[in-house]
Amino acid sequence: MAEGRFLSHLLQTSQELLALGTNHANILSTKYREFVLHNPDTASKVESILRALSYILPGRFGASEALAELVFSSSQLLTLLNDGILRDRKDFSQGGSQSSPKHRVSLWLTVVEYLEVFIELGAFRLWGEIGKWIVVLVLQITKAALRFVLLFKYNSGVQRTPHIPPLDRSKLVTHEDETDRENGEEEEAGTSAGRQHEDTAVSPGPLWRGARSGRLMRSLNATPTGGSRTWTLPKESSTKKRATQPTHLSSKRLFAESLYISRPLVHIASMFLCGQLSWKPWLISCGVDVTSLALMGDLSDLNDEEKSELSRRTLLLLFYFLRSPFYDNYSKVRILGFLKFMSDTIPGVSLVVAPLLDYLPTWQKIYFYNWTS
DSSP: OHHHHHHHHHHHHHHHHHHHHHHHHHHHHHHHHHHHHHOHHHHHHHHHHHHHHHHHSTTSTTOOHHHHHHHHHHHHHHHHHHHHHHHTOGGGOOSSOTTSHHHHHHHHHHHHHHHHHHHHHHHHHHHHHHHHHHHHHHHHHHHHHHHHIIIIISOOOSOOSSSSOOOOOHHHHHHHHHHHHHHHHHHHHHHHHHHHHHHEEOOSSSEEEETTTOOEEEOGGGOOOGGGOOSSOOOOOGGGSOOOOOOOOOHHHHHHHHHHHHHHHHHHHHHHHHOTTOHHHHHHHHHHHHHHHHHTOOOTTSOHHHHHHHHHHHHHGGGGGGSTTHIIIIIHHHHHHHHHHHHHHSTTTHHHHHHHHHHHHHHHHOHHHHTOO
């Protein structure tokens, strides 16, 4: 009986401690959300400091590339977290619920993309070359599976990288400043201004509509200065527009996007079969990328985000000049010679070129940097 009472008391105590810990975690989470919502500029500065620190760490204080990459990945994840908090704002909604299954798949895909380099470096330090390639293969299969789910189940169209892009916070900060100024003016106006405020419905944006007349007017905060003033009403903030819907892809474009998603797996498989120094993986991978872009055809019917993504993929074809074996046999001597020439002849350029020359060998060894998609 005594043992039973003791176990019951121990179980009850454990449950109370767990509930207490959960309450503290909820309180901290709520306070952090309030901090980010009221101080988006401060959150951005913290993220920028972390990113800058990741560039300073390598080669200093005995820090390795893995530690620097951990700091950089942490800054990216912190940005993703803070952007998610800011996107929850009703007045900054960009369409689509963040609790939807599609968003959760996109979130997991973005997290994997932010952590892949650090995971690769950590796997190499723990398990060597073989362990590294096993982890790289698992990550590429995971990314391809998530992308195929988004493509065929949720009709995501041409997919961006990262799938959840960073939020443009400049408009949000401007909106907060305008709101603060309006609140200050309302407090200083007194009772008479309070009665006047009842006659008009003031919006936090550049326009307000009179409650009685229904007429749209430019707010004082949105008035241009100097000779740039016009009588034309400003457009509504772009932050209130609905998110651009993905374009419905034809069967040919679906095949092209599937090729692009499958390219990393095709490259790794051909590299395992033919060897890392063989030209076949390089040629096959380049052929898949070029074929995918060619099959997209005329881009005039795509939205701006999709056109931008395809332009990015086209620009990434230049990476093939930096990928082995082409880099080792042809472009390495020319690129290094050009960079050294620039460093020796143009004053101040060495400050940028010298770290680049030191990092190129390391960059070549990291798969997710060299063969990014």
